[in-house]
Amino acid sequence: MIAQQIINAVSLGGVYALLALGLAIVFSIVGLINFAHGELMTLSGYALLASLVLGFPFPVAVLVAVSCGALAAVAMERIAFRPMRGASVTSLLLTSFAVSSLLKVVFQNGISARPQAVAMPGWMTGAFSFGDFTIGVGPSISIVVSALALIALEVFLRRSVTGTAMRAAAEDFDVVRLMGIPASRIIATAFLLSGLLAGLAAMLWVAQRASVDPLMGFTPVLKAFIAAVVGGLGSLPGAVAGGFLLGIIEVLLQATLPGAIAPYRDAIVLSGVIAVLLVRPQGLIPAVRAQRS
Amino acid sequence: MLSVEALKIRYGEVEAVRRVDLTVDSGEIIALVGANGAGKSSTLGAVAGLVPAASGKVIFDGADITGLAPEAIARKGVALVPEGRRIFASLTVADNLRLGGAVHQPAAEARLREEEMLELFPILRRYHRVKGGNLSGGEQQMLAIARALMGKPRMILLDEPSLGLAPQLIDTVFDLIAELRRKGLTILLVEQNVALALEIADRAVVLANGEVVLAGTAKELASSDLVRQAYLGA
Amino acid sequence: MPSLYRLHRAALCAAVFGIAAISTSSAEEIIIGAATAQTGGLAPYDQPALAGLRMSLDELNAKGGLGGKYTVKLLIKDTRSDTAQTATVAQELIDAGAKIMITPCDADPSISAGQLTQPLGIPTLTLCGSAPVLTGAVGDVMFGTYPADNVQATAVADFAVSEGKKKVFLLTSPDSTYTANLPEYFGKVFEKKGGAIVGRGTFSMGQPDFSAEITNIKGLADKPDLIMTAAYEPDFPAFIQQLRGAGVTIPVYGADAIGTPTIKALGKLVDGVVYTAAGYAEPGSKLEAFNAAFTKYAGHAPESTYEVNGYEIALILDQAVKTAGSDDPKAIRDAIAGLKDFEGITGKITYAGTDRMPLRPVALMRYEGGEGKHVETLIPEAADVPAP
Numbered sequence: 005m006i007a008q009q010i011i012n013a014v015s016l017g018g019v020y021a022l023l024a025l026g027l028a029i030v031f032s033i034v035g036l037i038n039f040a041h042g043e044l045m046t047l048s049g050y051a052l053l054a055s056l057v058l059g060f061p062f063p064v065a066v067l068v069a070v071s072c073g074a075l076a077a078v079a080m081e082r083i084a085f086r087p088m089r090g091a092s093v094t095s096l097l098l099t100s101f102a103v104s105s106l107l108k109v110v111f112q113n114g115i116s117a118r119p120q121a122v123a124m125p126g127w128m129t130g131a132f133s134f135g136d137f138t139i140g141v142g143p144s145i146s147i148v149v150s151a152l153a154l155i156a157l158e159v160f161l162r163r164s165v166t167g168t169a170m171r172a173a174a175e176d177f178d179v180v181r182l183m184g185i186p187a188s189r190i191i192a193t194a195f196l197l198s199g200l201l202a203g204l205a206a207m208l209w210v211a212q213r214a215s216v217d218p219l220m221g222f223t224p225v226l227k228a229f230i231a232a233v234v235g236g237l238g239s240l241p242g243a244v245a246g247g248f249l250l251g252i253i254e255v256l257l258q259a260t261l262p263g264a265i266a267p268y269r270d271a272i273v274l275s276g277v278i279a280v281l282l283v284r285p286q287g288l289i290p291a292v293r294a295q296r297s
Numbered sequence: 298m299l300s301v302e303a304l305k306i307r308y309g310e311v312e313a314v315r316r317v318d319l320t321v322d323s324g325e326i327i328a329l330v331g332a333n334g335a336g337k338s339s340t341l342g343a344v345a346g347l348v349p350a351a352s353g354k355v356i357f358d359g360a361d362i363t364g365l366a367p368e369a370i371a372r373k374g375v376a377l378v379p380e381g382r383r384i385f386a387s388l389t390v391a392d393n394l395r396l397g398g399a400v401h402q403p404a405a406e407a408r409l410r411e412e413e414m415l416e417l418f419p420i421l422r423r424y425h426r427v428k429g430g431n432l433s434g435g436e437q438q439m440l441a442i443a444r445a446l447m448g449k450p451r452m453i454l455l456d457e458p459s460l461g462l463a464p465q466l467i468d469t470v471f472d473l474i475a476e477l478r479r480k481g482l483t484i485l486l487v488e489q490n491v492a493l494a495l496e497i498a499d500r501a502v503v504l505a506n507g508e509v510v511l512a513g514t515a516k517e518l519a520s521s522d523l524v525r526q527a528y529l530g531a
Numbered sequence: 532m533p534s535l536y537r538l539h540r541a542a543l544c545a546a547v548f549g550i551a552a553i554s555t556s557s558a559e560e561i562i563i564g565a566a567t568a569q570t571g572g573l574a575p576y577d578q579p580a581l582a583g584l585r586m587s588l589d590e591l592n593a594k595g596g597l598g599g600k601y602t603v604k605l606l607i608k609d610t611r612s613d614t615a616q617t618a619t620v621a622q623e624l625i626d627a628g629a630k631i632m633i634t635p636c637d638a639d640p641s642i643s644a645g646q647l648t649q650p651l652g653i654p655t656l657t658l659c660g661s662a663p664v665l666t667g668a669v670g671d672v673m674f675g676t677y678p679a680d681n682v683q684a685t686a687v688a689d690f691a692v693s694e695g696k697k698k699v700f701l702l703t704s705p706d707s708t709y710t711a712n713l714p715e716y717f718g719k720v721f722e723k724k725g726g727a728i729v730g731r732g733t734f735s736m737g738q739p740d741f742s743a744e745i746t747n748i749k750g751l752a753d754k755p756d757l758i759m760t761a762a763y764e765p766d767f768p769a770f771i772q773q774l775r776g777a778g779v780t781i782p783v784y785g786a787d788a789i790g791t792p793t794i795k796a797l798g799k800l801v802d803g804v805v806y807t808a809a810g811y812a813e814p815g816s817k818l819e820a821f822n823a824a825f826t827k828y829a830g831h832a833p834e835s836t837y838e839v840n841g842y843e844i845a846l847i848l849d850q851a852v853k854t855a856g857s858d859d860p861k862a863i864r865d866a867i868a869g870l871k872d873f874e875g876i877t878g879k880i881t882y883a884g885t886d887r888m889p890l891r892p893v894a895l896m897r898y899e900g901g902e903g904k905h906v907e908t909l910i911p912e913a914a915d916v917p918a919p
Binding site: 009015016116118120121129131138142143212213220254256266267269270 | 569570733750764765768771791792794798
């Protein structure tokens with residue numbers, strides 16, 4: 005039981021970590037909390053559905069869906085956020101809300117307000133057994149994919165020039181530009197990465213939910229935001245830590261709270277978040293920001 | 298090589314620079330001196346593209362670079378070493394250097410350039426894998442200059458390189474600046490330490506309240522009454 | 532989806548013409564206000580029901596209107612699935628002269644609209660809200676139209692007992708009356724008839740992850756042979772995907788809200804899931820004829836029995852206006868409340884002697900191979916139905 009719940013927690017935490025990272029990457033570069041991040045997930049979900057309906061093999065459909073998320077993120081930056089570059093944090097936030105609402109309505113009117121079933125391949129509902137211990141294929145995939153994505157991102161940020169430039173830009177964007185590195189390239193890469201992460205998270209999300217609907221991005225982006233704040237807004241390791249922490253707390257509470265208190269679960273989770281922030285106002289792993297004179 | 302014509306800079310309602318004209322010839326060191334708030338750093342910022350000019354022109358190598366993005370100006374061969382050094386604290390010395398030369402040249406060339414920099418600044422070789430934030434002020438200044446040089450600029454803008462450094466370190470930095478000039482680099486130097494600046498510069502421009510109040514050879518300025526009274530404490 | 536576009540345009544037209552209609556309102560016209568969700572979580576339920584209602588009103592208008600006398604102007608406003616917004620648009624519809632109010636497929640927004648119509652005596656009918664507490668919470672103007680939750684739950688429980696099920700796990704969500712109460716009604720009937728409740732779990736609507744709850748189910752010392760829930764989209768697909776993904780094969784039963792194309796499209800995943808409907812189109816039945824007519828009218832087959840339920844609402848109103856002999860809201864209300872054994876499309880509908888939640892048949896359905904198969908249709912014994 006306990007081992008099972010740990011696996012549940014890691015599996016959920018991994019998805020939250022991917023989502024929170026997507027938010028944090030963009031925030032660290034442009035100071036924008038992109039609430040339309042959830043709609044990137046929704047879009048990837050619909051892209052998966054469309055690819056499957058068109059008869060693509062499952063792996064191809066997943067590839068198409070994740071690419072759609074990434075490209076949509078870049079397009080979103082081009083169309084909605086680039087004209088707002090240099091605007092205040094609040095204006096950017098409002099812009100992202102506007103984009104989010106707009107996309108939701110587009111999904112509702114252009115596709116359907118009704119959730120669309122996404123039939124996952126049969127093997128995804130299987131389970132491995134070790135004695136009387138079983139672990140579902142779904143959670144296993146979720147854990148493996150999250151881990152691989154986190155490692156790949158870490159390698160990219162450490163080894164590649166663009167990745168290094170992104171870490172530098174999170175600290176001091178102007179100086180990165182003084183090195184001759186174009187701002188647009190950094191920002192576009194940030195959105196591309198966040199879109200990739202949203203797409204991957206969407207695949208894991210949809211695999212667990214078996215349906216896509218126009219509003220499906222709302223809950224995850226909220227969770228990701230909470231995770232990113234707990235971890236330290238703009239800090240990438242913080243986002244990962246926050247994601248896992250949130251997943252663990254949620255599963256722990258769901259597993260242990262007696263029925264009478266269970267409805268207060270979300271309130272308890274958020275109280276925990278506030279407690280963490282009281283002790284560590286900058287989050288678990290604060291972001292490094294240059295001291296400007 | 299560089300000429301600034303009737304430059305004006307505004308931050309909201311405040312005029313930080315009213316009118317600055319100056320020219321820098323190839324291979325020269327020009328010192329831009331003046332009190333705090335005279336508009337020196339703003340002028341450098343405008344040349345590098347970080348600060349928008351309200352009016353006026355910046356010409357580099359005969360081309361108008363006013364209003365270009367900082368990255369575009371950097372690619373034309375102008376490097377700014379900003380005030381306060383602004384090295385990337387969470388990145389290693391190696392990564393700081395790597396970014397400096399990232400986009401200007403092929404990887405192999407960048408590695409050669411890095412080797413040159415490590416020769417020039419042995420301290421950076423010693424701390425190659427150390428995070429920039431863990432270096433001392435003087436070491437950070439070396440790193441900032443080395444990082445700017447990685448891109449093989451033809452002109453370097455130095456903003457207060459002596460700020461906050463111990464006296465013997467200041468000497469080291471200024472020796473280095475002299476060395477760079479010997480190697481053919483054109484230098485525009487902003488410095489509050491006027492005596493030091495005039496010692497090393499060929500020509501100097503004095504700013505007060507956002508305007509040029511005096512310009513001439515370093516020697517002329519060092520002996521001018523205005524400069525002696527206002528800046529050299531004599 | 533094209534139908535949605537059409538609805539939006541229709542709503543717009545209705546709004547525009549509605550305003551025009553007030554100034555030229557003749558005595559032969561009656562305004563019905565529909566405060567219903569065209570967007571948001573309730574839209575998948577309200578829209579099919581509304582489509583059925585519109586079809587029925589179109590047909591009635593072609594024959595002279597309600598009671599053959601009162602041409603209906605249907606004003607539709609979007610509640611965005613929001614309870615507060617429902618009250619706002621209901622007020623707008625009242626101001627526009629609505630004499631009959633149609634409210635969304637859920638208790639909470641229906642109650643918020645009902646609180647406005649009750650003092651004015653405007654008869655108010657929920658499209659497919661099925662919480663039995665709904666009518667009591669508002670007062671004598673509020674009518675349910677769909678088989679009530681406790682009636683549906685009794686039907687499912689009767690069936691489960693007849694199958695020999697002994698031990699049930701109840702999965703509820705406190706977030707809506709429907710998801711909170713329906714499984715508990717089931718539990719009451721199930722226990723009365725010899726079954727046992729071996730565990731309870733809760734979820735939040737929109738919750739992404741059911742793994743902890745599923746692990747709890749797996750860890751129960753007393754293994755259930757049935758899981759009963761009123762979860763619907765998108766929670767139901769998530770729950771059953773994760774349940775089966777965790778290797779749990781216990782059957783899952785639900786109620787009317789999972790009788791939708793989305794759930795059906797889950798295919799093998801929902802094999803064996805039992806749910807309810809307001810009726811089943813047996814060959815030669817009135818419902819089969821309705822389905823054919825609706826397909827012609829809307830350009831697609833009905834998605835569920837919400838369409839026919841919406842259609843029947845207009846028939847009920849027609850009968851009530853006939854009985855009342857006027858368009859006076861109070862007289863219409865009284866006429867609806869007195870309706871007995873009214874022949875609808877799905878069977879006999881009775882309001883007389885009830886708390887304005889109708890007595891009507893419940894069809895039990897089961898998903899098999901991606902299709903909803905009819906199991907049986909029954910009207911539960913009134914004595915078995917637990918009190919709201």
